[in-house]
Amino acid sequence: MARPPLVLGTWGAISRLQQGPGKWTATARFRDFDGVTRKVSRQGPTGRRAEDALVEHLRDRVRTHGSDLTSDSKVSDLAAQWVTVLEKLGRAPSTVQQYKASLEVNVLPALGGVRLREATVPVIDRVVETLSQRRGPGAAKTARVVLNAMFALAVRRGAVAANPVRDAQSVRLERKEVRVVALSEVQRLRKELRAWDGGKDGAGRERTTDLAPVIDMLLGTGMRTGELVALRWTDLTLDVDVPLVTVQATAVQLDGVGLIRQERPKSDSSFRKLQLPDFVWKMLVRRREAAYSDWVFPSSTGTLRSPANLRRQWREFKLANDYPEWITPKSFRKTVATAIRDGRSIEDAGGQLGHSGTDVTRKFYAAREYLAPDVRDVLDQFGDDE
Numbered sequence: 172m173a174r175p176p177l178v179l180g181t182w183g184a185i186s187r188l189q190q191g192p193g194k195w196t197a198t199a200r201f202r203d204f205d206g207v208t209r210k211v212s213r214q215g216p217t218g219r220r221a222e223d224a225l226v227e228h229l230r231d232r233v234r235t236h237g238s239d240l241t242s243d244s245k246v247s248d249l250a251a252q253w254v255t256v257l258e259k260l261g262r263a264p265s266t267v268q269q270y271k272a273s274l275e276v277n278v279l280p281a282l283g284g285v286r287l288r289e290a291t292v293p294v295i296d297r298v299v300e301t302l303s304q305r306r307g308p309g310a311a312k313t314a315r316v317v318l319n320a321m322f323a324l325a326v327r328r329g330a331v332a333a334n335p336v337r338d339a340q341s342v343r344l345e346r347k348e349v350r351v352v353a354l355s356e357v358q359r360l361r362k363e364l365r366a367w368d369g370g371k372d373g374a375g376r377e378r379t380t381d382l383a384p385v386i387d388m389l390l391g392t393g394m395r396t397g398e399l400v401a402l403r404w405t406d407l408t409l410d411v412d413v414p415l416v417t418v419q420a421t422a423v424q425l426d427g428v429g430l431i432r433q434e435r436p437k438s439d440s441s442f443r444k445l446q447l448p449d450f451v452w453k454m455l456v457r458r459r460e461a462a463y464s465d466w467v468f469p470s471s472t473g474t475l476r477s478p479a480n481l482r483r484q485w486r487e488f489k490l491a492n493d494y495p496e497w498i499t500p501k502s503f504r505k506t507v508a509t510a511i512r513d514g515r516s517i518e519d520a521g522g523q524l525g526h527s528g529t530d531v532t533r534k535f536y537a538a539r540e541y542l543a544p545d546v547r548d549v550l551d552q553f554g555d556d557e
Contacts, residue, residue, distance in 0.1 A: 177202035187218040197221035240330035242288035265423040295339035312342040379471035391451030393507030397421035441525035508536035
């Protein structure tokens, strides 16, 4: 009866042969990754040294094919390989930073010492549930995304037969009611912002907040704050019949680097050209005439403006003018989405915001429609006897 073939990437018994004084050869049958079993040899001054050289060569040969992971490898070993793959995929630096942070803060402390064969669905379930309770659903959701990608790599490299994360519990983010700024409130807000920008701070100095044009841009486009502050004048086409802004970058804060313009937006669908409404076009033309920086909405010193500083300035205005706590710069993005949905369609709203589909737009950006469909003709049948 023929011997069963070796498993891919493994070798059989090693034999030693002395071929002369101080010259030994170690040989083994190795089943290569093309399915062919080959004899592989290495030499050394002693039998032991020859065998050690052969084993080291065979292990290197396995690593070359990316299959040095086994079911006995630890999750920390898998994580190290996954990070290398992640960095080669060309993902946005901010995404890589977010995933690495989740790995270091949440995933490895919980699973780093666990063997891959021990990482079963119940084990993943417990980790996700614990993170959701202790760190919040957002942190648990990101950790689950990281784990899913890691174990997909483990499957591809033959370390596990199936991805346990796929069958583990999903993380449900609490859906809060979408709140938008009413039109009458928007009009009052814009006036008060202009007055605020033209006023003085508590120390009697003229303000340099420049909030009014920023909020106008948010209301006229639905852009993200990071996308807005990353705009350069070269991203705008103003001297045409239909003025446009091209959203192709965002501002991100990277560890060890600082604030930068990331030369790609949040996602592939976020790259878009937006047609500018008249009130925004007029504001931008005025700004261009007085521009002192390559940035459309720079900091007071002409550098890339920090989204965090912009939000802080907004909070100061909001507190001083008695606006409700829930109104944030993101609220204007939701206000835009709701207005476009009501005036056009949910598809147009999603396209304007840079969403890949309408699910996110519908769930998290457009205010709920409380008016039920008009079914009066159907219901009138119950009153036909009158």
